[in-house]
Amino acid sequence: MHSSFGWLDALILGVVQGLTEFLPISSSAHLRILGPLLPGGADPGAAFTAITQLGTELAVLIYFRKDIWRMLTAWVGSLPVIGNRTMGQSLHPDAKLAWLVILGTIPICVLGLLLRDWIETTFRTLALTAVMLIVFGLLLGWAERRGAQVRQIGQLGWKDGVLLGLAQAMALVPGVSRSGGTITAGLLLGLTREAAARFSFLLAIPAVLMSGVYQLVFNRDPMSTEQWWMTLVATLVAFVVGYAVIVWFMRLISSKGFGFFVIYRVVLGLAILLGLCFGFIQ
Secondary structure, X not given: OOOOOOHHHXXXXXXXXXXXXXXXXXXXXXXXXXXXXXXXXXXOHHXXXXXXXXXXXXXXXXXXXXXXXXXXXXXXXXXXXXXXXXXXXXXXXXXXXXXXXXXXXXXHHHHHHHOHHHHOOHHHOHHHHHHHHHHHHHHHHHHHHHOOOOEOHHHOOHHHHHHHHHHHHHHXXXXXXXXXXXXXXXXXXXXXXXXXXXXXXXXXXXXXXXXXXXXXXXXXXXXXXHHHXXXXXXXXXXXXXXXXXXXXXXXXHOOOOOHHHHHHHHHHHHHHHHHHHHOOOO
């Protein structure tokens, strides 16, 4: 975090994190874009982004607490049958869902460690962020039109878990969007909008928690006590705003599609590219 980063910056970015984390518009892209435009005028950094995401993930844990509890208890009960060759047939649906989340988390963990230097530098360029906003926005719109939207979470198989995990891993690049990438892949696999969004939220839990903890423990750029307090306050703000957004988003997609988010992503991406070309954005 840059030394010029201030309390106002932290509060604004906490609100933005909560507003954008669960929408398919890339929270990391918005934090990256807004950082240089705020009074502090600096990129908040990968550590700030990862830690504030812990606040939004707490909102997910509370909102989906019943689903998560069922998955955890069923998963623990499934451990004795791991070695059974008929595991896929004998698993309880909630246990299988838990295993799918674990399976889908592996790609982002592996790639996150292998590409960690690029994630904190090369991947955070505004030009790349803008291109990813546009490309994956158009992909989301195409997937919604092409997808059958007939499958539920309980119908996901092991291959689906791997594919959805790879889709989530693409969000290591700001602009892709963790939820956007996973929802896009889910729609292409035939999931309904609600099922794709729900699995996207559940799949993000271990990845975001591990990312936040990693940054807390191994952050290479030590922050001052005041900067840590700024990050904590931004995380709490992100939690409150994020919970409200989850409630709204799950209701929205049950009746409307993702068209608005597609348009928003494309317009924002084009605006950034034009700003870079004409020097309005550095």
